Amino acid sequence: MEQIIFALVVMVLGIAGCIFYFVGSNYVLDRVYGIHGKSPEVAAKNLRRIALIRPWLFLGPAFLALTVYLIYPVFASLYISLFDKTGDTFIGINNYTWLFANDEFLQSFMNNMMWLLIVPAASTFLGLVIAALTDRVWWGNIAKSLIFMPMAISFIGASIIWKFIYDYRGDGVEQIGLLNAIVEFFGGTPEAWLTMPGWNNIFLMLILIWVQTGFAMVILSAALRGIPEETVEAAVIDGASGIRIFFQIMIPQIWTTIAVVWTTITILVLKVFDIVLAMTNGQWDTQVLANLMFDWMFRGGGDFGRGAAVAVIIMVLVIPIMIWNIRQESKGGR
Structure with missing residues (x-):
């Protein structure tokens, strides 16, 4: 209860602080550069100053947050990566040469590449297919809501759900994992799915695909609805089949949106961390770059130089x- 009360207090204070800042800063600006009772020349000059300053009152906090939490960490990481474990001795690019000769890093890199090949493609494809199919049935919005629901779950929460699905209790023990229960029902032998070399990476990817398919579906559904009806009707009159209309008429018109969704998921996959940490902690050849960085910085290794690299x-x-991605979005906006 104390934690809930503390969280509510922080939320109230944060919202009140934002309101106070924006209202107060704009009030001060209007008072400093007032126009009432001023000569036309002074009033015009003050209006120009207000027009220049006011946008920065709104953008200022965002730029400050970006500087503190994004720009500074980038340069700090570059700097730290050039030093040894203690951070006192400059060693240049030694951390980078060590990385590319380290088997664990190379394995993590290859695992990330496998995630990149499978997760964005599967999520985008499934999202596109579901978006096209659900637009044709009366219960489509219900289906979309159910498919989008995993997006509301944190990666750790999703991992816990899937940990119960993959759970393995050993031979001769009653299985509570859904997947092993299904295997037993059909007369198969339960497996420790997360320890199976190669396949365990696929099982981890399914979690992210499950979460991101809803995102792809929503974006691509909106894009499909933006296709002019006249184009589809003309194809139908010409005798084109549904599959041909989908692949030759609809997809080319939303290709930019598909590419943006694909690359957005790709960026997320490159930073994947939570799922691997919660499910396997990088064991059984499932290590990825972000989890490796965390290990070197804060656990086991304790080497900030290598972690920063x-x-x-x-x-x-x-x-x-x-x-x-940004360029494609800009082109789409124009």
């Missing part, structure tokens, strides 16, 4: 995709 690698992988 992994963080820089993740950032370097994300930046080109992010730039391309």
